[in-house]
Amino acid sequence: MAKKRVSIKDIAKALGVSITTVSFIINGKAREQRISDEVILKVKNYIKEVGYKPSHVAQSLRLGKSKIIVFMAEDISNQFFSSIARFIEEKAYKNGYKIIYCSTDNDTEKAKELISTFQMRNVDGFIITPTPNIEESIQDLIKEEFPVVLFDRWLPKVDCSHVIVENRKSAFEGAQHLINKGCKNLAFVTVQSSQTQMVDRSSGFKEAARNADVTFTEFELKFHNLSEVGPYEELLDFFKSREEIDGVFFATNYLAFEGLQALDSLGREIPGHVKVVSFDDHYFFNLYKPKITAIEQPLELISEKLMETMLSHLDEFTVGYTPRKVVLSNTLNERESS
Amino acid sequence: MAKKRVSIKDIAKALGVSITTVSFIINGKAREQRISDEVILKVKNYIKEVGYKPSHVAQSLRLGKSKIIVFMAEDISNQFFSSIARFIEEKAYKNGYKIIYCSTDNDTEKAKELISTFQMRNVDGFIITPTPNIEESIQDLIKEEFPVVLFDRWLPKVDCSHVIVENRKSAFEGAQHLINKGCKNLAFVTVQSSQTQMVDRSSGFKEAARNADVTFTEFELKFHNLSEVGPYEELLDFFKSREEIDGVFFATNYLAFEGLQALDSLGREIPGHVKVVSFDDHYFFNLYKPKITAIEQPLELISEKLMETMLSHLDEFTVGYTPRKVVLSNTLNERESS
DNA sequence: TTGAAAGCGCTACCAC
């Protein structure tokens, strides 16, 4: 086995043909260039024999394209993001693209640094869950003609493609669902965040609650890193002093998991004492006793639209950037907890 | 904002210095080359001003290194792999490396293709969960002097670095734990697989069971893709006809989740009627009622060793490949289910 | 102190 990788030059030399000829054959332009069948065969056989692999790095440099898309999620170990990553990956490969991923931890500085790093790498496009205050970097990317698609949340101040879900509407429906089931004292558990998805969920919830003339509390936890301890204690405190609460809406599944433990510790019966709905459905909601009602985001559809948007930008980018804004519907999966 | 990215040449031209000088300054070799402070300052300021970013692609081509490591997991949307991915990513960035990831689906053909694709990309190293029959591709990689580290499982026929856990020992202990708790009719639920981690778990379990002179059954499910429907039905059938089983050991958490549902449907009380232990601890085992006893793999330590091994190979590769084989211990987290 | 130039592997224009 050769130590050094064989290059197109080696092939040309070994076979006594020119580099050009080899290149044409490799790139399927042999016919077009009317290269003789004999030479084509000779070259193809030799390539197979020595196991030649073209260098994508050299190709990238030459063509200015890398066939790599960056996927920047808030946290890749979170089920929501890793599922989307999985789908995206599949669709990317099908179209000849690879994915590089990274987690921003919702940290603006880290995200900026990552974006800047990838700009140097000739990546062809960016799929991003934007962190707070990232507007400028995104704007830069667009100015430099990188295709960018945001997801999960978006940036009102930047005219950029995005794929999101109907957070407001679904939160409204979730709250309405609790109200319909007879809840009179609602709680909305969320995290401190000025990001669109959270703001929208909150406002959807409140609108439903106000319309229905029920009492409600909004409980805003501070943002927790996965590495830190969860907000279990805070939720325990919160619920302990509020026995009157008979309907809880968790703004995201991670909060629900912690909250359910708190509720359980306090002996609050679900759905007898308190009914529960959570945003972001999860495999485990079906396993929990009782099964938890949840709002399901269409993961595969999100991924599909994400790639579809990305690919269309990749195709047409020479003629200017026309942002595409996709908003998808969620599904309320009613289960035993309500 | 410039449409075209500025290159080192543009800088040199604009400032009336040579490309070489700029390059030295960028790479911190200015002092060494005794370039005047005046020029250094001028160049540095200009770089900041125009927001110059060196092209990593060109650097890769020139230096033959990309500072990219590939992480090939069986399925990145699986919590076990995505958690490790997360840790690896963090450690990689700290050392100036980026991660490209992909999922093999445990499909040999897909894995081979992926490996081959990345060979063309000048990636600097491979971290892989090997699929069945992948020996040859791995061997090739090693021959071509790519640093390779396997994890989760390893290939007895290939002399390659790996980071794994004590599957056999932990499975033995898990089974022993059930026996100590008085179980007389054990079941080991696993998937069809000739891969080391599953074989080891199985043999550890059996050894303990045989030693203790208890009855046991091994139930081997066929491999399911995540996209397919889970093995719930099969497990239901299995347990239905075997009411005598009083201790179940699930070889992996995914099987446990399905199995617990089956057990629940059949009204088998845990731990009264049947005690349960699972391999691969999971956040939800703590949430489930009752909490499930599980064997926890040291995720962060695995990731640490993985990167440590990779980095050492990356450093020393010029002097030949000396495989490092790391085996880590697991922890049995005893909970209510046993 | 600084600069010229070779060359990493490849594509594609142009010449023969």
Added chain:
DNA sequence: GTGGTAGCGCTTTCAA
């Protein structure tokens, strides 16, 4: 039909 060659952006040796 086939070959020569410029050049993508960068590092680094050698020369000045």
